[in-house]
Amino acid sequence: MLAPLVAKRTLTHDLFVLRLAAPTIASSVQPGQFVNILPRTGAIDPLLRRPFSVYQTGEGWIEVIIQIHGKGTEELSKALVGDSLDVIGPLGSPWKYNSGSFSTAILLVGGVGVASMPSLTQACESSNIPFETYYGARNERLFADEYLKRVHYATDDGSKGYRGSVIDLLRSDLRSVAYAHPKLFVCGPTPMMRAATTLAAEFDIPCEVSLETEMACGVGICQGCPVQTTAAELEKTGKKFHLVCTHGPSFEREQIVF
Amino acid sequence: MSVNEKSSKSATTVNLGIEIAGVRFANPIFVASGTFGYGSEAARFCDISGIGAIVTKSVSWNPRPGNFPRRIVETPSGMLNSIGLANVGVDAFVTEKLPYLAEFDTKIIANIAASSVGEYCSVLEKIEANATGNLVGYEINVSCPNVKDGGLSFGTNVGMVEEVVRALRPLTKKLLAIKLTPNVTSVAPFAQACEDCGADAISLINTVVGMSVDIRTKRPRLSTVTGGLSGPAIRPIAIAKVYEARKATKLPIIGIGGIATASDAMEFFIVGASAVQIGTMNFVHPDASIRVRDELTQLLTSQGCSSMKDVIGTLEVSGEMRSLGW
Ligand SMILES: Cc1cc2nc3c(=O)[nH]c(=O)nc-3n(C[C@H](O)[C@H](O)[C@H](O)COP(=O)(O)OP(=O)(O)OC[C@H]3O[C@@H](n4cnc5c(N)ncnc54)[C@H](O)[C@@H]3O)c2cc1C
Ligand SMILES: Cc1cc2nc3c(=O)[nH]c(=O)nc-3n(C[C@H](O)[C@H](O)[C@H](O)COP(=O)(O)O)c2cc1C
Numbered sequence: 001m002l003a004p005l006v007a008k009r010t011l012t013h014d015l016f017v018l019r020l021a022a023p024t025i026a027s028s029v030q031p032g033q034f035v036n037i038l039p040r041t042g043a044i045d046p047l048l049r050r051p052f053s054v055y056q057t058g059e060g061w062i063e064v065i066i067q068i069h070g071k072g073t074e075e076l077s078k079a080l081v082g083d084s085l086d087v088i089g090p091l092g093s094p095w096k097y098n099s100g101s102f103s104t105a106i107l108l109v110g111g112v113g114v115a116s117m118p119s120l121t122q123a124c125e126s127s128n129i130p131f132e133t134y135y136g137a138r139n140e141r142l143f144a145d146e147y148l149k150r151v152h153y154a155t156d157d158g159s160k161g162y163r164g165s166v167i168d169l170l171r172s173d174l175r176s177v178a179y180a181h182p183k184l185f186v187c188g189p190t191p192m193m194r195a196a197t198t199l200a201a202e203f204d205i206p207c208e209v210s211l212e213t214e215m216a217c218g219v220g221i222c223q224g225c226p227v228q229t230t231a232a233e234l235e236k237t238g239k240k241f242h243l244v245c246t247h248g249p250s251f252e253r254e255q256i257v258f
Numbered sequence: 259m260s261v262n263e264k265s266s267k268s269a270t271t272v273n274l275g276i277e278i279a280g281v282r283f284a285n286p287i288f289v290a291s292g293t294f295g296y297g298s299e300a301a302r303f304c305d306i307s308g309i310g311a312i313v314t315k316s317v318s319w320n321p322r323p324g325n326f327p328r329r330i331v332e333t334p335s336g337m338l339n340s341i342g343l344a345n346v347g348v349d350a351f352v353t354e355k356l357p358y359l360a361e362f363d364t365k366i367i368a369n370i371a372a373s374s375v376g377e378y379c380s381v382l383e384k385i386e387a388n389a390t391g392n393l394v395g396y397e398i399n400v401s402c403p404n405v406k407d408g409g410l411s412f413g414t415n416v417g418m419v420e421e422v423v424r425a426l427r428p429l430t431k432k433l434l435a436i437k438l439t440p441n442v443t444s445v446a447p448f449a450q451a452c453e454d455c456g457a458d459a460i461s462l463i464n465t466v467v468g469m470s471v472d473i474r475t476k477r478p479r480l481s482t483v484t485g486g487l488s489g490p491a492i493r494p495i496a497i498a499k500v501y502e503a504r505k506a507t508k509l510p511i512i513g514i515g516g517i518a519t520a521s522d523a524m525e526f527f528i529v530g531a532s533a534v535q536i537g538t539m540n541f542v543h544p545d546a547s548i549r550v551r552d553e554l555t556q557l558l559t560s561q562g563c564s565s566m567k568d569v570i571g572t573l574e575v576s577g578e579m580r581s582l583g584w
């Protein structure tokens with residue numbers, strides 16, 4: 001589907017936002033889902049679409065935030081207001097925020113992982129789910145917190161909030177603050193997500209992580225985006241791998257090895 | 259008659275229909291094995307009934323989980339994959355996938371992969387016994403580069419290909435196409451062997467062995483080190499293999515490799531392919547086959563052609579070119 005670029009803005013020095021007119025996606029997307037954008041117009045290089053979380057939605061539009069990583073995101077950074085981008089979506093399964101037994105949602109964020117958090121924040125608010133957001137970065141200039149609420153900050157250099165890792169901040173809060181039956185919803189760099197699953201195991205609380213893998217199709221055809229399942233999940237489902245594009249991008253920590 | 263009158267007249271008369279070994283296909287644009295799943299995944303984005311034929315993902319006797327990640331890497335105008343024939347296995351294929359596909363008004367060709375001649379036979383027999391109305395034939399994958407057992411070792415050995423075709427031929431009256439690999443010096447003896455042993459058609463090409471390295475970590479990008487290259491980057495290789503096979507056999511050829519547009523498909527038809535399959539481009543546009551089909555109608559119209567017969571095998575190679583060994 002062709003989606004006109006209606007606005008473009010810079011969020012932090014390495015993140016920019018594209019607002020695309022995409023009424024069908026805007027009206028059906030759920031928190032945690034993503035879209036697949038073709039980062040070119042005519043030529044065939046780069047060839048494949050690139051996946052991006054839906055960051056924010058409004059009347060007839062969606063926003064994505066993009067960090068320049070390589071060829072495709074570089075190409076997208078050149079898109080101008082008025083250009084049309086070829087977008088497929090919404091894809092993937094939503095965050096599982098309205099199932100399972102928990103009372104407090106803890107949104108744990110790092111880096112560009114912030115992209116899937118505004119929609120989850122709004123879902124928690126409209127479903128009356130109490131929530132807290134923990135957000136870590138190297139320094140305060142890297143925070144993209146415009147749509148977040150109830151944020152506890154941590155920076156490596158102490159320029160905002162707790163000095164040190166956001167995992168350490170959350171660990172100390174889980175010890176001292178009485179969060180009722182918390183569940184972690186995590187999206188960030190892989191080391192942070194690994195640390196989050198360890199933390200969740202330490203406190204024996206549920207934890208869902210949103211993964212990124214290379215994708216060719218984004219719709220469950222190519223089998224190119226697998227993540228290995230745990231022994232328990234293999235036993236339960238008979239599947240040695242789950243596909244990140246359709247089963248995920250988010251998984252309960254007990255489901256997968258990463 | 260004005261130009262406009264001529265083109266509007268021919269627009270209504272272009273006939274994309276083709277026939278391969280007695281099977282009629284509404285159009286010559288098929289989707290390639292492994293790039294369209296079992297139909298259901300793309301149904302949301304693509305008018306499945308408009309596809310000439312769906313070649314299903316390779317199915318083996320047992321379900322296969324596939325290789326460890328990383329399984330895909332994008333390369334210039336193409337991609338490398340090392341999926342490892344992840345598939346649901348023949349039982350689920352006949353109980354779940356074929357009945358779903360039977361609901362669409364399109365032809366189905368079941369692609370089979372195996373690691374022994376016996377396994378090829380068992381899978382085919384099982385499908386044959388459960389065939390739905392629109393299952394018109396089989397495509398035998400003797401050429402997957404990404405599995406340790408079977409895979410390329412079949413497709414790169416003429417004797418093995420002969421053995422597979424001879425064993426399968428008596429098991430079905432349906433269309434039997436053999437999908438060959440480009441990873442051989444010359445594809446001609448393989449095409450010839452397929453004809454001699456009773457195959458109805460050959461499909462060319464499967465992916466080309468390729469490799470990509472992360473220069474930062476100095477490690478191969480794919481978990482299996484090498485993988486299969488596909489996409490527009492391989493089209494010239496595919497055209498050359500179809501050209502070579504065309505000279506070696508009278509069997510109908512189904513051309514595959516890097517087709518993104520109707521003009522790409524036309525190159526295959528001109529060289530002698532009766533039909534083509536769209537592979538990797540389905541990942542970019544799940545309705546790529548419909549787009550190419552519609553473009554093809556326009557292209558044929560603009561060239562004043564009324565049927566596929568007007569283009570298939572129309573390559574002109576001059577005497578000097580031939581004498582140079584081409
Ligand atoms: C579900 C999901 C949601 C995402 N959401 C966002 C987001 O909101 N904002 C954002 O900036 N990034 C997001 N990403 C990561 C983003 O897709 C990659 O950074 C991007 O594909 C890199 O493309 P490139 O051409 O710039 O890099 P290249 O390195 O040139 O890409 C080469 C190939 O690898 C793939 N690739 C490389 N890195 C990744 C990666 N980390 N994840 C997935 N594919 C990758 C590309 O698709 C491409 O096929 C998301 C990824 C996934 C899977
Ligand atoms: C991800 C992927 C999976 C594939 N799986 C199969 C398969 O299961 N069986 C098969 O015969 N070919 C398989 N192929 C090969 C394609 O059917 C086709 O021959 C090849 O990709 C070349 O065409 P293309 O350049 O249009 O993609 C696969 C290709 C890709 C990219």
Ligand code: FES
Pocket residue numbers: 214215216217218219220221222223224225243244245246
């Ligand atoms: S990206 Fe193709 S199956 Fe997930």
